[in-house]
């Protein structure tokens with residue numbers, strides 16, 4: 001079908017589900033630590049240990065600034081099992097599922113002018129692409145390892161292009177240390193102090209702050225887009241989006257709803273209903289969204305998650321199960337580990353499809369992050385007026 005995806009809830013017809021093949025390690029370097037700074041932190045009284053276990057082994061240290069943190073094969077195998085379960089659940093609901101190309105075992109690193117980084121597979125496909133209506137926009141990544149991640153999706157994008165989609169790549173950053181706005185990580189964070197960020201090193205390719213931004217920072221509501229902006233990098237990208245989409249979509253900036261991605265803070269389940277992490281979030285939303293009903297899930301509990309070892313790197317907060325995927329305004333894919341959330345959604349009239357997804361905290365994403373909805377029934381509606 002033609003690319004058509006304007007919102008987060010209307011009946012889903014086609015979706016891309018990410019791939020974890022050959023996920024063997026994380027590489028800790030400046031861009032990685034900056035991106036995950038509030039999740040790989042710890043060591044603070046205001047955070048309970050189970051929320052943010054501190055990285056004790058295998059990580060970056062004074063003597064080894066670029067640490068490689070291996071991922072245990074057992075987790076990857078279980079993740080692959082769960083990914084097939086997600087694909088099966090979507091297929092059973094009548095959704096056509098596309099997959100990216102797999103990362104092959106030989107592809108070790110990506111090289112740019114001033115740096116190289118080890119490649120990770122295209123798992124959180126929500127992050128580096130924004131679909132707005134009939135347009136694919138590849139966003140300029142924030143993590144070096146993910147620099148060319150959208151190329152794993154080229155065969156999928158090419159097919160939509162052949163059927164008439166617009167296909168745009170946002171300006172690519174040189175992404176030297178000097179490109180990053182470090183102020184957010186240094187000054188504030190949603191949850192308190194964070195992992196220290198290494199001192200930026202100069203290179204001959206420094207051009208100053210550049211646009212860096214993920215598609216997952218956008219909440220799509222028909223002709224209105226809510227965009228989370230936390231850094232000068234995001235601000236530049238949002239300026240670009242505003243100019244590029246002028247006359248077609250309206251952009252509403254929200255300020256520091258999270259450090260980057262919006263989809264473990266607020267999701268739109270149907271016109272008039274948002275799923276949010278906390279009730280206080282209402283005040284940060286654009287005025288016209290403040291009258292929508294808020295569903296606030298019960299606080300996550302320790303027993304919702306597998307327990308991990310000290311050397312397992314945890315990339316998300318425990319609120320990650322808020323990251324559900326709507327298959328229609330009535331039907332939502334929810335992690336089967338969250339019976340309280342399921343009951344709450346049922347109380348609000350939703351049909352819940354429980355799906356197993358064990359290691360979302362290790363791999364940085366729930367159902368919304370792992371998917372990119374390319375075809376939904378909804379159009380360029382005005383839901384805010």
Ligand SMILES: N[C@@H](Cc1ccc(O)cc1)C(=O)O
Nearest residue numbers: 035258260261315316364365
């Ligand atoms: N702390 C961040 C960073 C993060 C982003 C994407 C991930 O997949 C994992 C973690 C979270 O919102 O928003």
Ligand SMILES: NC(=[NH2+])NCCC[C@H](N)C(=O)O
Nearest residue numbers: 124216261264316317365369
């Ligand atoms: N699209 C995504 N990858 N979203 C993931 C957001 C995770 C968020 N940092 C959390 O810890 O809850």
